[in-house]
Amino acid sequence: MRSADNRITAAVRARNAAGQGAFVPFLVIGDPDFETSLVLAKALVQAGADALELGFAFSDPPADGPVIQRADERALAAGITPPRAFDLIEALQKTHAIPVSLLVYYNLVLQFGVDAFYARAAAAGVDAVLVADLPPEHAADAVRAAKRHGVAPVFLASELSPPARLERIAALAEGYVYALARVGVTGEQRAIDPNLAAALERMRAATDLPLLAGFGIGGPAQALAARRAGADGVIVGSAIVRRVADHLDDRPAMIEAVRATAAALADAAHAPIEPKQKSPMPSGAVPC
Amino acid sequence: MRHTGTFGRFGGFYVAEPLIPALEELESAWIEARDDPEFAGALAGLLRDYAGRPTPLYRSPALSEELGCAVYLKREDLLHGGAHKTNNTLGQGLLAARMGKTRLIAETGAGQHGVATAMIGARLGLDVKIFMGSLDVARQAPNVQRMKLFGAEVIPIDNGSGSLKDAINEAMRYWTEHIRDTFYVFGTAAGPHPYPSIVRDFQRVIGEEIHAQLHAAHGRGPTAVIACVGGGSNAIGAFARFIDEDTALIGVEPGGHGVDTGKHGATLGAGRAGCLHGSISYVLQDAHGQIHEAHSISAGLDYPGVGPEHAHLMASGRAEYISATDDEALDAFAWLSRREGILPALESSHAIAGARRIADRFGPDDVVVINLSGRGDKDLAHAMAALDAREAAR
Numbered sequence: 001m002r003s004a005d006n007r008i009t010a011a012v013r014a015r016n017a018a019g020q021g022a023f024v025p026f027l028v029i030g031d032p033d034f035e036t037s038l039v040l041a042k043a044l045v046q047a048g049a050d051a052l053e054l055g056f057a058f059s060d061p062p063a064d065g066p067v068i069q070r071a072d073e074r075a076l077a078a079g080i081t082p083p084r085a086f087d088l089i090e091a092l093q094k095t096h097a098i099p100v101s102l103l104v105y106y107n108l109v110l111q112f113g114v115d116a117f118y119a120r121a122a123a124a125g126v127d128a129v130l131v132a133d134l135p136p137e138h139a140a141d142a143v144r145a146a147k148r149h150g151v152a153p154v155f156l157a158s159e160l161s162p163p164a165r166l167e168r169i170a171a172l173a174e175g176y177v178y179a180l181a182r183v184g185v186t187g188e189q190r191a192i193d194p195n196l197a198a199a200l201e202r203m204r205a206a207t208d209l210p211l212l213a214g215f216g217i218g219g220p221a222q223a224l225a226a227r228r229a230g231a232d233g234v235i236v237g238s239a240i241v242r243r244v245a246d247h248l249d250d251r252p253a254m255i256e257a258v259r260a261t262a263a264a265l266a267d268a269a270h271a272p273i274e275p276k277q278k279s280p281m282p283s284g285a286v287p288c
Numbered sequence: 289m290r291h292t293g294t295f296g297r298f299g300g301f302y303v304a305e306p307l308i309p310a311l312e313e314l315e316s317a318w319i320e321a322r323d324d325p326e327f328a329g330a331l332a333g334l335l336r337d338y339a340g341r342p343t344p345l346y347r348s349p350a351l352s353e354e355l356g357c358a359v360y361l362k363r364e365d366l367l368h369g370g371a372h373k374t375n376n377t378l379g380q381g382l383l384a385a386r387m388g389k390t391r392l393i394a395e396t397g398a399g400q401h402g403v404a405t406a407m408i409g410a411r412l413g414l415d416v417k418i419f420m421g422s423l424d425v426a427r428q429a430p431n432v433q434r435m436k437l438f439g440a441e442v443i444p445i446d447n448g449s450g451s452l453k454d455a456i457n458e459a460m461r462y463w464t465e466h467i468r469d470t471f472y473v474f475g476t477a478a479g480p481h482p483y484p485s486i487v488r489d490f491q492r493v494i495g496e497e498i499h500a501q502l503h504a505a506h507g508r509g510p511t512a513v514i515a516c517v518g519g520g521s522n523a524i525g526a527f528a529r530f531i532d533e534d535t536a537l538i539g540v541e542p543g544g545h546g547v548d549t550g551k552h553g554a555t556l557g558a559g560r561a562g563c564l565h566g567s568i569s570y571v572l573q574d575a576h577g578q579i580h581e582a583h584s585i586s587a588g589l590d591y592p593g594v595g596p597e598h599a600h601l602m603a604s605g606r607a608e609y610i611s612a613t614d615d616e617a618l619d620a621f622a623w624l625s626r627r628e629g630i631l632p633a634l635e636s637s638h639a640i641a642g643a644r645r646i647a648d649r650f651g652p653d654d655v656v657v658i659n660l661s662g663r664g665d666k667d668l669a670h671a672m673a674a675l676d677a678r679e680a681a682r
């Protein structure tokens with residue numbers, strides 16, 4: 001199976017083999033500026049990230065809550081562009097061999113040129129690309145380009161995606177499946193969605209790929225809860241990005257806050273947990 | 289999804305996964321409702337008795353003289369609510385009720401779509417939330433008051449340019465968060481499938497009436513139909529009946545300060561194909577795909593995207609899209625008021641201005657219909673201030 005070659009898949013599987021979960025923190029490339037975000041990315045690696053999810057700033061991100069919207073605005077104001085963002089990934093890979101997944105909106109891919117985008121991503125050291133607003137029905141061009149250049153196409157799956165849809169997603173996806181930990185936009189939540197465990201079970205029935213839970217994971221407690229619900233790892237965005245916003249006038253404090261937040265999340269994600277008990281199906285859950 | 293919702297290489301449903309089941313549910317409900325005589329009957333009843341359809345087709349002496357041919361105005365300004373938007377919100381409101389949704393949300397630019405959504409929400413007893421850019425809240429104050437009187441909550445949006453595109457982003461986010469009980473009443477013929485088709489079908493009544501009324505009054509169909517284009521709902525509603533006929537279809541986009549100044553909303557005239565708000569269409573954007581802010585004196589046309597069917601009609605050569613500047617629209621606003629005693633919305637003033645701009649194309653045998661999409665009462669303060677400022681500058 002090809003996806004086993006992918007560095008992200010391998011990193012998650014290595015954690016899982018040790019009874020641990022993977023930790024994948026998120027940053028917007030170029031937030032608050034190019035140089036600082038490169039330093040922040042390295043701090044995340046040092047804090048224990050198994051892979052990074054890096055966002056390309058977009059002017060109109062409808063899947064993002066206010067924290068990431070502001071990060072996109074800061075990055076754009078500081079002059080980030082997709083070519084520059086690829087340069088940052090390339091620079092990062094020179095010093096830190098960390099798997100990277102991109103989060104982008106489709107217009108940025110279209111304007112770059114679909115094939116050229118994936119070619120440049122592969123050359124920069126990108127392992128996977130999730131296009132947030134590209135459902136499988138419209139993904140033929142992107143998936144073809146991704147596969148041609150050896151980049152894993154990643155898709156979102158939600159608790160509202162019925163089994164037939166999960167099959168369709170699984171048929172195209174490589175690398176991992178991005179399991180939405182909530183029905184909504186990005187942003188920290190106090191508790192994880194109570195339907196997550198049942199949703200992960202349905203996804204598990206459709207794919208052998210790792211399931212990384214993301215959207216709304218606000219801190220170590222939710223990271224642990226997502227692991228207990230059956231996720232193979234967690235993706236954490238707003239909780240990290242908020243530390244950037246909190247310290248815009250003090251770079252050392254910003255870097256330290258991001259590092260410390262990531263380290264606590266990494267500990268929670270990596271904590272060994274009891275293998276999940278096969279519990280009886282909760283009432284109301286859709287059987288797979 | 290049963291259909292992909294594509295128009296040539298445009299359209300589709302480019303949204304994040306959580307919205308897909310909601311769009312599928314909407315598509316099924318719409319396909320079933322379309323074929324249900326009970327739904328059609330309920331909508332026709334509301335359109336007639338509540339909203340005042342059919343609206344008149346009025347032969348304008350002033351415009352006929354100006355263009356040198358027979359010119360008719362389709363009087364959507366006389367529709368309840370003051371604009372064509374009511375055709376669509378009555379339809380989508382009935383659809384929402386049929387689907388058992390308890391809350392309506394909508395974006396609005398000029399406030400006409402917000403008013404029309406608040407209206408049907410009041411009529412059906414549904415909770416209504418309207419997302420409106422803070423710039424538009426300021427320039428369309430009477431409509432904000434009307435929405436509140438109808439019981440809607442108006443949520444001002446400060447993000448980005450504080451206009452229509454930002455209101456759409458925010459409404460999409462709210463919908464994603466409240467997908468189970470909320471119906472998104474999309475206000476124009478753009479957005480992800482099935483909205484462009486649903487909105488066209490509910491606005492199609494404009495062109496159907498033009499066809500019937502013009503045959504009755506003039507014994508023939510129009511040689512040209514002219515409409516302003518924001519997202520494109522009044523235009524596609526006026527055009528749809530005539531797409532397969534030999535009628536010139538002319539859309540008028542907002543030229544703002546001038547299409548060469550960069551401060552305009554002429555998406556079809558000056559944009560490039562791209563993906564915004566859930567579909568592929570023309571978009572005002574930079575080289576990397578970041579969306580530009582549009583500019584127009586008219587809040588309802590101040591949008592950097594446009595409906596995908598218009599993109600296809602332009603690309604295939606079936607329709608033509610021209611523009612009228614802020615100044616030309618203001619002139620038309622004052623001119624029609626003075627010459628006909630009809631106060632057009634600033635949006636609709638673009639259609640009048642566009643027709644005056646291409647007057648020399650028409651000969652005595654032509655029959656031109658201009659869709660007067662709405663009335664201008666909402667624009668009085670804003671337009672009078674702009675007219676005064678222009679006077680002072682002279």
Ligand SMILES: Cc1ncc(COP(=O)(O)O)c(C=O)c1O
Pocket residue numbers: 371372397398399400401475476477516517518519520521522523587588589633635636661662663
């Ligand atoms: C009177 C009027 N005409 C036109 C428009 C533009 O919208 P559309 O292009 O969807 O008809 C608006 C939008 O608010 C409006 O209020």
